Amino acid sequence: MRIGELAKATGLSASRVRFYEKHGILPPPERRANGYRDYPASAIAILQFIDQGQALGFTLAELRAALSTGDEQMPARADMIDGLRRKQAELESHIETAIARRAQIIELIAELTSCEPS
Amino acid sequence: MRIGELAKATGLSASRVRFYEKHGILPPPERRANGYRDYPASAIAILQFIDQGQALGFTLAELRAALSTGDEQMPARADMIDGLRRKQAELESHIETAIARRAQIIELIAELTSCEPS
DNA sequence: CTTGACCTTAAACCTAGGTCGAAGGTTTAT
DNA sequence: ATAAACCTTCGACCTAGGTTTAAGGTCAAG
Numbered sequence: 001m002r003i004g005e006l007a008k009a010t011g012l013s014a015s016r017v018r019f020y021e022k023h024g025i026l027p028p029p030e031r032r033a034n035g036y037r038d039y040p041a042s043a044i045a046i047l048q049f050i051d052q053g054q055a056l057g058f059t060l061a062e063l064r065a066a067l068s069t070g071d072e073q074m075p076a077r078a079d080m081i082d083g084l085r086r087k088q089a090e091l092e093s094h095i096e097t098a099i100a101r102r103a104q105i106i107e108l109i110a111e112l113t114s115c116e117p118s
Numbered sequence: 119m120r121i122g123e124l125a126k127a128t129g130l131s132a133s134r135v136r137f138y139e140k141h142g143i144l145p146p147p148e149r150r151a152n153g154y155r156d157y158p159a160s161a162i163a164i165l166q167f168i169d170q171g172q173a174l175g176f177t178l179a180e181l182r183a184a185l186s187t188g189d190e191q192m193p194a195r196a197d198m199i200d201g202l203r204r205k206q207a208e209l210e211s212h213i214e215t216a217i218a219r220r221a222q223i224i225e226l227i228a229e230l231t232s233c234e235p236s
Numbered sequence: 237c238t239t240g241a242c243c244t245t246a247a248a249c250c251t252a253g254g255t256c257g258a259a260g261g262t263t264t265a266t
Numbered sequence: 267a268t269a270a271a272c273c274t275t276c277g278a279c280c281t282a283g284g285t286t287t288a289a290g291g292t293c294a295a296g
Contacts, residue, residue: 004272014273019254034262036273056219060253084227091220095213101174102209109202122242132243137284152292154243178283 001039010047017047025050025064057087119157128165135165143168143182175205 007014020026026046029039046067053063066083125132138144144164147157164185171181184198 002273013255015255016253018275023253034273036262054253056223081227081230084223084230088220088223088227091216091223095216095220098209098213098216102206102213105174105202105206105209109199109206112199112202120243131285133285134283136244141283152243154292172283 001041001043003037003039006039006043006047009044010051012047012051020047020050020060023060023064025060025067057091058083119159119161121155121157124157124161124165127162128169130165130169138165138168138178141178141182143178143185175209176201 001009003014003017007017010017017026021028026043029037029043032038049067050060050063053066054060058066062083066080119127121132121135125135128135135144139146144161147155147161150156167185168178168181171184172178176184180201184201
């Protein structure tokens with residue numbers, strides 16, 4: 001599978017795929033005689049994992065760590081669970097902060113709309 | 119008031135204050151004979167407004183717009199309210215997304231901790 | 237009179253997560 | 267045979283919101 005096909009299969013851009021490889025997140029694939037990258041089908045799953053991880057708020061550094069500590073193909077379970085718990089805690093506080101901000105904004109709107117309507 | 123005093127009074131760094139001025143968010147102050155910036159006391163309130171705005175999730179571009187449309191000193195009320203409503207809507211969807219992510223993470227943790235505990 | 241704390245500027249650097257372009261090689265279709 | 271659509275690398279660029287550094291001017295105290 002060439003990089004363009006992989007890109008289409010995952011919905012990522014080819015440059016993103018190269019970027020992940022350059023930064024040690026996606027393992028470098030075999031090369032064809034002409035120098036083209038030749039991906040195994042499993043690359044799709046890895047990229048989907050990365051993309052989902054990003055959507056869940058993991059940084060690329062975290063994803064690299066998760067993917068590199070795996071014995072074979074899958075990231076080590078214990079490390080994943082640790083990472084997930086940390087992320088959960090982060091999200092909890094993030095949500096709280098956002099809710100507090102919303103309350104502040106609502107309050108500000110109320111102040112501005114109620115008093116001294118010039 | 120020199121920039122260092124203003125920085126101390128607001129808790130911001132002097133470089134941040136210069137940065138805001140350079141980017142058209144904080145109006146440039148008078149200069150003393152020696153070239154030092156000389157701030158009026160009102161600069162404190164403006165910087166606090168900016169800092170709070172940042173904490174509420176406004177970008178500097180939004181804050182610049184809000185501060186520049188003001189007739190005299192205070193940002194125009196209508197623009198502020200519009201901005202606040204947009205921010206509120208953004209925050210609502212942001213909070214929803216974060217909550218959905220948390221649910222996904224919790225589910226993932228459950229999957230990983232329950233099945234095939236190698 | 238000199239030391240140290242303060243101020244000035246412009247430009248370079250930083251993180252994160254990429255995108256874009258140049259310059260060139262390859263493959264496929266017509 | 268030639269054009270379109272791939273692929274390669276490398277380095278520059280982008281956003282956002284700043285910090286750091288270099289090179290220098292100023293001010294108050296001892």
